[in-house]
Amino acid sequence: MLIVTGASGHLGHAIVERLLDRIPSSEIGVSVRDAAKAANLAARGVRVRQADFDDPHSLQHAFEGASQVLLVSSNARATGGDTLAQHRSAIDTARAVGAQRIVYTSHMAVSESSAFPPMRDHFSTERLLAESGVAWTALRNGFYAASGIAMMGDAFDTGVLVAPADGPVSWTAHADLAEAAAMILHNPGTYDGPTPPLTGAESLDFASLAALTSEVRDTPVRREIITDDVLRARIAARGAPERTADTVLGFFIASRNREFAAVDPTLEQLLGRRPIAMRELLAERVSQHATARA
């Protein structure tokens, strides 16, 4: 049985949908914190078991009978949790239940020294996988296009995209990453160890995103640059913890260092078509915005 964690989330759920296109639902199990969020999958014959990365006993139950485990990375660091301990627990459990391969959603910019803290967690997790004794694949996913659109903040209302100086990012759609993950899970061993970067077909900075948004909505969006210190002060003024500012600013520093700039053809080759373009995703966002205001 193929077990998918994080199936109540955006990426994990999309991966299960793309697996259902390929294999019978009886061969898929999901490990979710809240079974109610996977009721639609249970209704279609997917095995739904409740588990939390912080509770190894629950993982043991959810991973029972796994041939492969797709480990969707945790974002626990964002709320002060221990991402690495959670990943270690999931990897140990996958080995304990006899899984033959662990497929992990890593990142294109995995690095021990990245300015963007999650990249260091991905680096350490890949090391845990390499030491696990279980065959593994790290899907080195491109930066989510959805994250880029979220970082544009209220630019869709104000017409001004305010952020520190940034660098180019090869923004990548969840839907494409989910399709690629399902293909790789369906053909175990296609990639052993880290994949090449699975990225969109172009890298764009925020000035380019502002220009593209201006085109798709036919109203200008202006790019305004603020200093890192101004952004840090604004985040603090909202009452957010220091680690939030470190993570957000880490993105800008890392993007200026071109950590997310690489464009690689592997995703396009796997999908057999062009990856979804940022322009298309921005057009969707603009249209949702218009509907919400109507």
Ligand SMILES: NC(=O)c1ccc[n+]([C@@H]2O[C@H](COP(=O)([O-])OP(=O)(O)OC[C@H]3O[C@@H](n4cnc5c(N)ncnc54)[C@H](OP(=O)(O)O)[C@@H]3O)[C@@H](O)[C@H]2O)c1
């Ligand atoms: N490539 C990138 O650019 C990029 C950008 C942002 C994030 N990420 C990483 O990609 C991951 C998946 O992205 P996404 O968009 O699918 O995020 P998402 O929609 O927030 O989904 C996260 C999933 O993780 C589950 N989860 C959280 N804490 C857990 C715990 N303690 N035990 C078990 N499951 C837990 C959530 O369960 P609930 O539904 O119960 O909350 C949810 O199913 C993120 O978690 C993050 O690590 C990557």
